[in-house]
Amino acid sequence: MNGPEITLEVAAELRLFVAHDRRDGRTAVTTDGSSTLGHVVESLGVPLTEAGQLLVDGRPAPTSHIPAAGELVEVRAVQRPQQVPGAPLRFLLDVHLGTLARRLRLLGVDAAYESEDIGDPALAARSAAERRVLLSRDRGLLRRREIWAGAYVYSDRPEEQLRDILGRFAPALAPWTRCTACNGDLAPADKDAVSAHLEKGTQASYDVFAQCTACDRVYWRGAHHSHLEDIVADAVREFGDAGRQAPTA
Structure with a gap:
């Protein structure tokens, strides 16, 4: 590039993306005079999925902005929790x-x-x-x-x-409601109805089952259930309310 020189100041959370980062997060960049701010940020190594608000000389600017000589561009991290509009979160x-x-x-x-x-x-x-x-x-x-x-x-x-x-x-969060194998929904299952999927030892040892409505995988409170309960309990404690309890394989 052989055009206007600008200064980019990258948020601390994003500096791992910048190969030639300075300690204060500021990097001098010479642009070509026609590339958008979004292109310049990405060329520095920061994916736009990780860039939050962009400020040019202290004022919000879109990714389509064409940087001019001497501008100071601040690249902030995505604000958390991040909103994803227009569709159920998947x-x-x-x-x-x-x-x-x-x-x-x-x-x-x-x-x-x-x-x-x-x-x-x-x-x-x-x-x-x-x-x-x-x-x-x-x-x-x-x-x-x-x-x-x-x-x-x-x-x-x-x-x-x-x-x-x-x-x-x-x-x-709705723990124990989704198949970990295929992502389908789980439903309570009658033991007799799923017996063909079970080993004799499992049939003798457990009475409560769930089955995936998509792939038919059967779940129960197996030997490793306590480890899964720990994962769920930690996540629910920090990030949400517990969903209904259901068996898991």
Whole structure:
């Protein structure tokens, strides 16, 4: 670029995206004189999904603003909880976020998940078609213009990922109501009706069951139920009210 020079001041939360960040978050950028502010921010390394309000010399500015020489641009982080207008809050997770998807489903959050790598264009297209917030740690994927909405998952640890997404979007929680395998709805199931799906030991040891209305998977309070209860209790304590109790496999 060989045009006007501006200064970008990036919020502390976003400085991990800026390779040549300064300690105070300010970076001098020479623009080409025609690129939009949104393009300049992304060229610095910050996905627009993570940029909140943009201020130019202290005044709010749209991403379509063309920066002029000497301007100071402040890039703020997304305000939490983040509002996603125009559709029920639903998520789409990429192939690397399977554990996060299952934990969101455990809490009753609608979380579609691709267990195979279907490619960035297909993920972006599904986000747009189903109006789902695309969650990913792939910055390039989040820069695709066709996605409906997106968010960068900052941690690589599932427990931190869950807290991040629940804190950022504040989805309604309804634990034990969604299939962790396919995202379908769970319904109470009669033991005799699901007996064909059960091992003899399970039939003898448990009496309360639920079944997915989409994939027919059967759930009960199995040996690892206490671990799942801990995940639910921690999330509900910090982010929402407990939903109805139901069995889980």
